[in-house]
Amino acid sequence: MGFITYYEGAKMIEKIVGNATAEKVLLYLTAYGEGYATAIAATFNISLNMVQKQLARFEESGLIAATSKGRTRVYSWNPRYPFLAELKAFLEKVFQYLPEEEKERYYRERRRPRRSGKPL
Numbered sequence: 001m002g003f004i005t006y007y008e009g010a011k012m013i014e015k016i017v018g019n020a021t022a023e024k025v026l027l028y029l030t031a032y033g034e035g036y037a038t039a040i041a042a043t044f045n046i047s048l049n050m051v052q053k054q055l056a057r058f059e060e061s062g063l064i065a066a067t068s069k070g071r072t073r074v075y076s077w078n079p080r081y082p083f084l085a086e087l088k089a090f091l092e093k094v095f096q097y098l099p100e101e102e103k104e105r106y107y108r109e110r111r112r113p114r115r116s117g118k119p120l
Contacts (some may be wrong), residue, residue, distance in 0.1 A: 021046060021054045027098075029064065030091040030120055031107040034076035043106055063087070 065078040
C-alpha cells in the first residue's frame with residue numbers, strides 16, 4: 001500500500017467518525033484543547049446548528065464535557081473518557097499529516113492578546 005494523500009486520509013477519518021463536521025470538531029479540539037460552538041463554526045465556515053448538534057452528540061457520549069464561562073458553553077476533552085489517550089494520540093497523528101496550508105488556515109489562530117507596546 002502506497003502513501004495516502006491528505007484528501008484520501010481525510011475521507012477515511014470522516015468515515016470513521018461519521019461526518020465532516022465531526023472530523024472538524026475533533027481536530028479543532030485537538031489543536032486548541034477547548035472551544036465553543038460559534039468559534040468552531042466560524043473557523044470552518046459551517047452551520048452553527050451542525051456544530052452544536054455534533055458537540056451535543058460528543059457530550060452525550062462522554063467524550064467531551066462542557067463548562068459555562070459567563071453565557072458561553074466551552075467544550076473540552078472529558079478526562080474521564082476511557083479511551084481518551086488513545087483517541088487523542090490518533091487525532092494528533094492525523095493532525096501531523098494535514099497540509100501546512102490547512103494548519104495555517106484553520107489551526108493557527110492567535111489565542112491571546114498582543115503585549116501592550118509591542119510594535120506591529
